[in-house]
Amino acid sequence: MSLTSDVMALLQTALTAADMRQVAYANNIANADTPGYQRMDVSFEDALQQALGLTRSASPGDPLAALTGADWQAVRQIQPTWVVAGGTLVDNNGNNVDLDAEMAQLATNQIRYNGLVQALRSDFDRLHAVIGGASGG
Template structure:
């Protein structure tokens, strides 16, 4: 097992990937704010991660070190971010549903989330480095 293959690193990587994808989706929404019949999209990740963590709290996980071992409990697979389109709402007369104020607020929130993922990742790397170097 590598040092960077832990569940926490995988979840942070998934979070960084989701934040990157979300920034791209939000930029696309803003770019199409005046396009007739355009429907905004969003990225779902954190809700999937929360559902997975709620499910993991009540189950026992087994570490399998040999292919002949029985596997039980839930895995530690990190959910992947998915893009969903909101087809049900309309903001403008041209059937577009992009609200610039909301998109800017979501972009700021996404930037804060990305920064926190990077800070957590840096913290974990610093702890590992301290252990390895023995300082």
């Protein structure tokens, strides 16, 4: 595969993760008062960073520089997964949903999703221009 198709596939998988995360946050909000409910989340970015050989402290200067040396076989294998985010209790009834935190994460995830859509659209626009769609249509 080419770097362009690898990046497009990665963007698609990241969109899937963001979509799953929207569902998780919405479910968490809906169950904020359900006794014993444990909040859900989606695991994706940590596995992606590991496959790309990145660390959280890596410089964000040129994010695509890391992609050229990435193990794309490993990157293509990464899929978002549902996780139960247990741990601290927020309520006396065993529920660990913090409604304010969920609302903030929902908004942050929506911004991330919109950014991923824009990045994917830009890739398609570039391909369209290269194919010749910008010259006459």
